[in-house]
Amino acid sequence: MSETTLTPAAASTYAEVTALRATNPQAIDRAWATRVTRDTVRGNGRLMIVAADHPARGALSVGADATAMNSRTELLDRLRTALANPGVDGVLASAEILDDLVLLGALEDKVVFSSMNRGGLAGASFELDDRMTGATAASTAKARMNGAKMLTRIALEDPGTLETMTACARAIDELAAENLIAMVEPFLSSRVDGRVVNDLSADAVIKSIHITQGLGSTSAYTWMKLPVVDEMERVMDATTLPTLLLGGDPQTAPDETYASWAKALEIPAVRGLIVGRTLLYPQDGDVAKAVGTAVDMVR
Secondary structure, three states, rough: OEEEEEEOOOOOHHHHHHHHHOOHHHHHHHHHHHOOOOOOOOOOOOOOEEEHHHHOOOOOOEEEEOOOOOOOHHHHHHHHHHHHHOOOOOEEEEEHHHHHHOOOOOOOOOEEEEEEOOOOOOOOOOOOOOOOOOOOOHHHHHOOOOOOEEEEEEOOOHHHHHOOOOOOOHHHHHHHOOOOOOEEEEEEEEOOEEEEEEOHHHHHHHHHHHHHHOOOOOOOOOOEEEEOOHHOOOHHOOOOOOOEEEOOOOOOOOOHHHHHHHHHHHOOOOEEEEOOOOHHOOOOOOOOHHHHHHHHHOO
16 A cells, blocks of 8 residues: 555544544545545556445345345444555445445455446346446446446347346446546346346357447446456457456355456456355355455466
8 A cells, every 4th residue: 555644534433434424424524535545457457356345136145145234334344354455455335335444444445336227136037137226337437436337148049138237338438538447347248048048158258248348438447347267368369458357256166266256367358256154154254364365376
């Protein structure tokens, strides 16, 4: 961290956060206006970002635990543990989580990404009509964040995909007009037995990249957020856009997951990691250790 005078936290406990929300909601805007910000890229140019925007679309599970993310204070504890590691550059989260974190002083000198489309609720009949129910380009700019993320699932048989793509294209232009990063997370998706499933084959990821990197009237501020899949070298040859690797819902042994990240991070176009549940809810429960392992890979 640079030699910078950090802004004192507006709250030190979760009870104080709730009290401020009830009696002095303007404190949130003040906290955003006075926090110490930072450039997205510095040092070796690589980024280690923790992600926590899953609950806003009703996705509360981690592995086999369907209610793992039910507790907000536990999630905030885990995020604060991760952000306390100086090797963690910042966070991606929905607005209410970011507001909690800024009141608690956890976002000083950190990269911050908002989350835009959370309308595609997990398991809903309208899941693939993923509307912009979260942050906007204007709110992201007002809070002096670094950019915003949009999930862009493309299901060729679902008409809701067109609305999602149109909204994402508009958001990319609006973010670019504010000189803010548009972090696009693309998938080719389909419904299998009523459930939305993302195709993680290399060719499917490549096709999703080509479709989504063409959204909007400019790509100047567009970045990719991509899954780690087989043949990552071939996948990354599909784009010149800066790319962060996502962690997803942990389904394999930690050592296997970390090895796949390490291999993918060797590809020059990969700029770092943007990982949520794998680091915040590790199998052994040790958030600091999991985050430290990821930081060592990126640095």
